[in-house]
Amino acid sequence: MATVKLLTDEEARQSPEAWEVFEDIRATRKSDFVNNFWRALANDPPQLRRVWGQLKQVMTAEGELPPLVREMTYVAVSTANGCSYCVHSHTAAARAKGMTPGQHAELLAVIGLASQTNALATAMQVPVDAAFLAE
Amino acid sequence: MATVKLLTDEEARQSPEAWEVFEDIRATRKSDFVNNFWRALANDPPQLRRVWGQLKQVMTAEGELPPLVREMTYVAVSTANGCSYCVHSHTAAARAKGMTPGQHAELLAVIGLASQTNALATAMQVPVDAAFLAE
Amino acid sequence: MATVKLLTDEEARQSPEAWEVFEDIRATRKSDFVNNFWRALANDPPQLRRVWGQLKQVMTAEGELPPLVREMTYVAVSTANGCSYCVHSHTAAARAKGMTPGQHAELLAVIGLASQTNALATAMQVPVDAAFLAE
Amino acid sequence: MATVKLLTDEEARQSPEAWEVFEDIRATRKSDFVNNFWRALANDPPQLRRVWGQLKQVMTAEGELPPLVREMTYVAVSTANGCSYCVHSHTAAARAKGMTPGQHAELLAVIGLASQTNALATAMQVPVDAAFLAE
Amino acid sequence: MATVKLLTDEEARQSPEAWEVFEDIRATRKSDFVNNFWRALANDPPQLRRVWGQLKQVMTAEGELPPLVREMTYVAVSTANGCSYCVHSHTAAARAKGMTPGQHAELLAVIGLASQTNALATAMQVPVDAAFLAE
Amino acid sequence: MATVKLLTDEEARQSPEAWEVFEDIRATRKSDFVNNFWRALANDPPQLRRVWGQLKQVMTAEGELPPLVREMTYVAVSTANGCSYCVHSHTAAARAKGMTPGQHAELLAVIGLASQTNALATAMQVPVDAAFLAE
Numbered sequence: 001m002a003t004v005k006l007l008t009d010e011e012a013r014q015s016p017e018a019w020e021v022f023e024d025i026r027a028t029r030k031s032d033f034v035n036n037f038w039r040a041l042a043n044d045p046p047q048l049r050r051v052w053g054q055l056k057q058v059m060t061a062e063g064e065l066p067p068l069v070r071e072m073t074y075v076a077v078s079t080a081n082g083c084s085y086c087v088h089s090h091t092a093a094a095r096a097k098g099m100t101p102g103q104h105a106e107l108l109a110v111i112g113l114a115s116q117t118n119a120l121a122t123a124m125q126v127p128v129d130a131a132f133l134a135e
Numbered sequence: 136m137a138t139v140k141l142l143t144d145e146e147a148r149q150s151p152e153a154w155e156v157f158e159d160i161r162a163t164r165k166s167d168f169v170n171n172f173w174r175a176l177a178n179d180p181p182q183l184r185r186v187w188g189q190l191k192q193v194m195t196a197e198g199e200l201p202p203l204v205r206e207m208t209y210v211a212v213s214t215a216n217g218c219s220y221c222v223h224s225h226t227a228a229a230r231a232k233g234m235t236p237g238q239h240a241e242l243l244a245v246i247g248l249a250s251q252t253n254a255l256a257t258a259m260q261v262p263v264d265a266a267f268l269a270e
Numbered sequence: 271m272a273t274v275k276l277l278t279d280e281e282a283r284q285s286p287e288a289w290e291v292f293e294d295i296r297a298t299r300k301s302d303f304v305n306n307f308w309r310a311l312a313n314d315p316p317q318l319r320r321v322w323g324q325l326k327q328v329m330t331a332e333g334e335l336p337p338l339v340r341e342m343t344y345v346a347v348s349t350a351n352g353c354s355y356c357v358h359s360h361t362a363a364a365r366a367k368g369m370t371p372g373q374h375a376e377l378l379a380v381i382g383l384a385s386q387t388n389a390l391a392t393a394m395q396v397p398v399d400a401a402f403l404a405e
Numbered sequence: 406m407a408t409v410k411l412l413t414d415e416e417a418r419q420s421p422e423a424w425e426v427f428e429d430i431r432a433t434r435k436s437d438f439v440n441n442f443w444r445a446l447a448n449d450p451p452q453l454r455r456v457w458g459q460l461k462q463v464m465t466a467e468g469e470l471p472p473l474v475r476e477m478t479y480v481a482v483s484t485a486n487g488c489s490y491c492v493h494s495h496t497a498a499a500r501a502k503g504m505t506p507g508q509h510a511e512l513l514a515v516i517g518l519a520s521q522t523n524a525l526a527t528a529m530q531v532p533v534d535a536a537f538l539a540e
Numbered sequence: 541m542a543t544v545k546l547l548t549d550e551e552a553r554q555s556p557e558a559w560e561v562f563e564d565i566r567a568t569r570k571s572d573f574v575n576n577f578w579r580a581l582a583n584d585p586p587q588l589r590r591v592w593g594q595l596k597q598v599m600t601a602e603g604e605l606p607p608l609v610r611e612m613t614y615v616a617v618s619t620a621n622g623c624s625y626c627v628h629s630h631t632a633a634a635r636a637k638g639m640t641p642g643q644h645a646e647l648l649a650v651i652g653l654a655s656q657t658n659a660l661a662t663a664m665q666v667p668v669d670a671a672f673l674a675e
Numbered sequence: 676m677a678t679v680k681l682l683t684d685e686e687a688r689q690s691p692e693a694w695e696v697f698e699d700i701r702a703t704r705k706s707d708f709v710n711n712f713w714r715a716l717a718n719d720p721p722q723l724r725r726v727w728g729q730l731k732q733v734m735t736a737e738g739e740l741p742p743l744v745r746e747m748t749y750v751a752v753s754t755a756n757g758c759s760y761c762v763h764s765h766t767a768a769a770r771a772k773g774m775t776p777g778q779h780a781e782l783l784a785v786i787g788l789a790s791q792t793n794a795l796a797t798a799m800q801v802p803v804d805a806a807f808l809a810e
Contacts (some may be wrong), residue, residue: 065323075393079389079393080389082392085393087392087393088395107393108393111393112386112389112390113386113392114389115385116382116385116386116389117382117389118385119349119350119381119382119384119385120323120378120381120382122349122354122357123357123377123378123382124351124378125357125358
C-alpha cells in the first residue's frame with residue numbers, strides 16, 4: 001500500500017546504520033514497537049538516521065515546552081497539512097504522554113477555529129497591522 | 136489592499152451589532168486596539184459576532200490548556216495554512232501572553248519537523264499501524 | 271518582484287502566438303486591460319495559449335452554472351490554496367460580474383466554515399459514512 | 406479508525422446538550438440520519454453545539470446565495486483542503502440539494518482550473534495589479 | 541467509493557469523444573491499461589479531452605527536462621498537495637520511467653527538507669532578500 | 676517585518692555555534708552572501724546548525740539526482756506549500772545552478788498541471804488502482 005517497502009526487523013538488520021536507529025528508537029521509547037513510518041524510512045538508512053535524530057532532539061530534549069505541548073503542536077500541524085498517518089500517530093503519542101479528553105477537545109477547538117480565521121483573513125487579504133510589525 | 140473595506144470606528148458604529156462587538160473586543164482585551172481582522176469582518180456584523188464569539192470562547196474560557204498553549208497552537212496552524220496575517224497576529228498575541236524566545240524557538244522547531252515528517256509520510260503513503268487504530 | 275519577467279505589450283508582440291492570445295483576451299473581455307498573470311505566462315507562449323484556452327472555455331462557455339457562481343467558486347479555491355494574487359484578481363472579477371456585498375459576505379462565511387469543519391474532520395479522522403458511499 | 410469515539414445515539418443521550426443538537430439536526434434535515442462527523446464532535450458537547458449552530462446558520466439561513474451554491478462552494482473548499490470526508494459528505498449534500506451531473510462536471514472543471522492557475526501565479530510570484538487594489 | 545462513476549470501457553464507448561481519448565491513452569502509453577483517474581474524468585468527455593491533451597503535451601512532448609524529471613516533479617507536487625491517488629500513480633509512473641531506489645530516496649529527502657524550511661520561513665515570515673528580487 | 680529578528684553578522688558572531696554555521700554557509704557557497712532565512716534561524720543556533728546541516732547534505736552531497744534537479748524539485752514543493760520566500764530563493768538558486776528559461780517554463784507547466792489533476796483526483800475521490808498497489 002505504501003510507495004516503498006516497510007522493512008521488517010529482519011530486513012532492517014541488513015543495514016547496520018538502520019538497525020542502530022531501530023535499537024535507539026526502542027531504547028528511547030522503552031518499547032519494542034517500531035511504527036511503520038520508521039520501517040518505511042529505513043529504505044534510506046542515512047535519511048532514517050537524520051530524521052530520527054531530529055525527532056529525538058526536538059521532541060524529547062530538555063526544553064521550555066513540556067513534551068505534551070510539543071506533541072499537541074505536532075497534531076495541529078499534521079492536521080493542517082492533511083497527513084492522515086501523522087494525525088493518527090501523534091494523537092496516539094499525545095495520549096501516551098497524558099493528553100486528557102478535555103485537552104484533546106480544546107486542542108480540536110483551537111485547530112478548527114484557527115483554520116476558519118486563517119481562511120477568512122486570506123479571503124479578505126487583511127493587511128498586517130503596523131502594531132504587529134513594530135519591533 | 137484588502138478585498139473588503141477595513142471599517143474605521145466611525146463606520147463600525149453605523150451598525151449597533153458591529154459596534155457592540157468592537158466594545159466587547161476592547162473590554163475583553165483591556166486595550167483600545169482593534170486589529171484589522173475585525174475591521175474587515177465588520178462588513179458583515181453577524182459574521183463578526185459569530186467569529187468573535189467563538190474566538191472569545193475558545194481562546195479565553197477556563198479550560199485545561201493554558202491560554203499560551205492555545206495561542207502557540209494557533210501559530211502552528213496558521214503557519215501550516217500559510218496565512219501571513221495570522222502568523223503575525225498570533226505570534227504577537229503569544230508574546231503578549233508571555234511566550235519566551237526559547238519557547239518560540241522550540242515551537243518553530245516542532246512546526247518545522249512536523250512539516251518534514253508529514254511530507255515524508257505522505258510521499259511514502261505509510262499505512263496507519265494497527266496499534267494506532269486499536270480502541 | 272515576480273520570478274519571471276512581466277512582458278509589456280511591446281515584448282509580447284515579439285511572439286505571434288503570445289500576441290494572438292493577448293488580442294483574444296482583450297476581445298473576449300471587451301477591455302484593453304491585460305493583467306499581470308498573462309504577462310507573466312507570456313514568457314512561454316504555448317503555455318499562455320493552453321491556460322487561456324482552458325480558462326476561456328471553463329469560465330465563459332455556455333453551461334449550467336452561471337458565470338458568477340463559477341467566479342465565486344474560483345475565489346473559494348484560491349483562498350483555500352492561499353494564492354494572494356488569485357484571491358485579489360478573482361474577487362475583482364466576481365465583483366465585475368455582479369457579486370453584491372451580501373453575496374460576498376455569504377461566500378466568506380461558507381469558506382470560513384468549511385475550513386473549520388475540514389480541519390475538524392481531518393483532526394478526528396472521521397470515517398466516511400456508508401451512506402455517502404452507496405451508489 | 407477515528408481518533409475519537411463516534412458516539413451512538415445511546416451514548417450521545419448521556420449529555421442533554423449533545424442530545425438536543427442531535428434532535429435539532431434530525432428536525433432541521435427532516436431525516437433520522439446523523440452522520441459520523443456529528444457523532445465524533447459529540448464528545449465535546451459545547452463544540453458540537455457551536456459548530457452545528459454555525460453550520461445551520463451559514464448553510465440554511467435565508468440569504469442571497471442559493472443553498473446549492475453554498476454547498477458547491479463547500480465542496481470546492483473541501484477539495485482544496487484535501488479533506489476526504491468532507492468531499493464525500495458535501496458532494497452527497499449537494500446532490501441531495503439538486504446538483505445535476507452537468508453542474509458537478511462544471512464545478513470540477515472550475516476547481517481543477519483554479520488549482521492550476523493558483524499554482525502558476527504562486528510559482529511566478531505575480532504581483533497584484535494596481536487595478537485590483539484600487540478601491 | 542469515488543464521488544463519480546468510474547466508467548468501464550463499455551460505458552466510455554457510449555461517448556465517441558471519451559472513447560477517442562481512451563484510445564489515445566492506450567496508443568500513447570503502448571499499454572491497454574487505463575487507470576481510474578481517466579475513467580472518472582470520462583463522465584465529462586470535453587474535460588477528459590482537455591486534461592489528457594494537456595498531460596500528453598506537458599509530460600511527453602520534446603523538451604529540455606527529461607520525462608523522468610517531470611514525473612518526479614509531479615510526485616513532489618502531489619505530495620505537497622496531499623493527493624494520495626496522485627502520489628501512488630505518479631510514483632508508479634516514475635518507476636516505469638526508470639526511477640531507481642536511490643533517486644526515489646533523494647527525491648523524498650528533498651521533499652521532506654523543503655517542507656521543513658517552507659514551514660520555518662513562513663513561521664518566521666522571513667522577508668525576501670533584495671538579492672532575490674534584483675532582475 | 677519578520678516575526679523574529681534577522682541577525683546581522685555582528686549579532687550572529689555572539690554565538691560561536693551560529694557563527695560557525697555562517698562561515699560554513701559562506702565557504703560552501705563560495706560567496707559572502709548569507710540570506711535572510713539563515714539570519715532568522717540564527718536566533719536558535721542549534722536549530723540553525725540542524726537545518727543547515729540537513730540542507731548541505733540533501734542538496735549538495737554526491738548522489739543520483741543532479742543538484743539542479745533537486746533545486747527545481749525544491750521550487751515545486753515550495754510552490755505547492757505556498758511559501759513565497761522559498762519560491763523566490765530557490766528559483767534564484769536554480770538559476771544560479773544553470774536552470775534555463777526553457778527548463779523553468781517546463782517546470783512551471785508540470786507544477787500547474789499536477790496541481791490541476793491533484794485537485795480533480797481529490798474532488799472525485801478516485802480510488803487507487805490495484806495496479807499501483809501491487810508490489
